[in-house]
Amino acid sequence: MDGPVRKSKTILLKVWGDYACFTRPEMKVERVSYDVMTPSAARGLLEAILWKPAIQWHVEQIDVLKPIRWESVRRNEVGAQMSSRTNGLFIEDQRQQRAGLFLREVAYAIHAHFTMTDRAGPEDNVIKFEEMFVRRAEKGQCFHRPYLGCREFSAHFKLVLPDEQALEPMSETRELGWMLFDMIHDNKADRGHVHSCTEWCRPSFFKAVMENGRINLRDIEVRS
Numbered sequence: 001m002d003g004p005v006r007k008s009k010t011i012l013l014k015v016w017g018d019y020a021c022f023t024r025p026e027m028k029v030e031r032v033s034y035d036v037m038t039p040s041a042a043r044g045l046l047e048a049i050l051w052k053p054a055i056q057w058h059v060e061q062i063d064v065l066k067p068i069r070w071e072s073v074r075r076n077e078v079g080a081q082m083s084s085r086t087n088g089l090f091i092e093d094q095r096q097q098r099a100g101l102f103l104r105e106v107a108y109a110i111h112a113h114f115t116m117t118d119r120a121g122p123e124d125n126v127i128k129f130e131e132m133f134v135r136r137a138e139k140g141q142c143f144h145r146p147y148l149g150c151r152e153f154s155a156h157f158k159l160v161l162p163d164e165q166a167l168e169p170m171s172e173t174r175e176l177g178w179m180l181f182d183m184i185h186d187n188k189a190d191r192g193h194v195h196s197c198t199e200w201c202r203p204s205f206f207k208a209v210m211e212n213g214r215i216n217l218r219d220i221e222v223r224s
Contacts, residue, residue, distance in 0.1 A: 019106075036108070038149075038180050045110070051217060053119040061111040061216050064108070065187045073102055075097070076096070173210060184204055186200035
């Protein structure tokens with residue numbers, strides 16, 4: 001007898017915004033964006049709309065809908081993090097002016113599905129969360145404002161239904177080099193819902209190739 005279905009159907013979500021910065025981790029001081037959205041950024045955007053311990057998102061493909069355009073911006077940033085054990089942080093003492101190379105006028109189509117995790121309860125099932133995601137995306141609901149790499153670059157989103165006209169990616173093919181795929185987190189030091197990174201947290205990468213505006217993530221080799 002077959003077991004319960006643990007994988008959702010593929011969901012297509014269009015996202016766009018005025019600016020984006022999917023920061024390259026090798027750039028320590030000045031922010032420089034990857035050419036396109038990373039899989040981890042796409043996953044984070046989906047989780048902003050619907051995240052539950054019972055499901056895990058998997059990005060299958062990212063379509064680049066607009067030509068890749070760049071803009072150099074100089075802005076003020078705070079050069080320190082405030083500890084919860086202090087009374088506050090005086091920003092004027094920590095203000096730093098840094099340059100950044102960002103993307104402008106971006107639009108992507110995210111193809112993704114989710115699978116059920118071991119934390120799913122007896123009342124949880126795929127159809128329940130599929131309908132929940134569709135309902136939330138159509139109403140524009142989200143747990144926090146989705147963003148394109150940096151929180152100041154907010155993202156607009158729209159669910160693309162199966163009977164709607166397909167989104168046409170840009171007609172460009174190029175190799176994008178090694179790109180961040182996702183972070184592999186060690187949860188041993190977590191307290192409640194707050195994650196604390198340990199020495200065992202590490203990034204994973206893949207060789208990104210864009211073919212006619214499409215980045216296929218289904219059968220890629222991921223290294224960490």
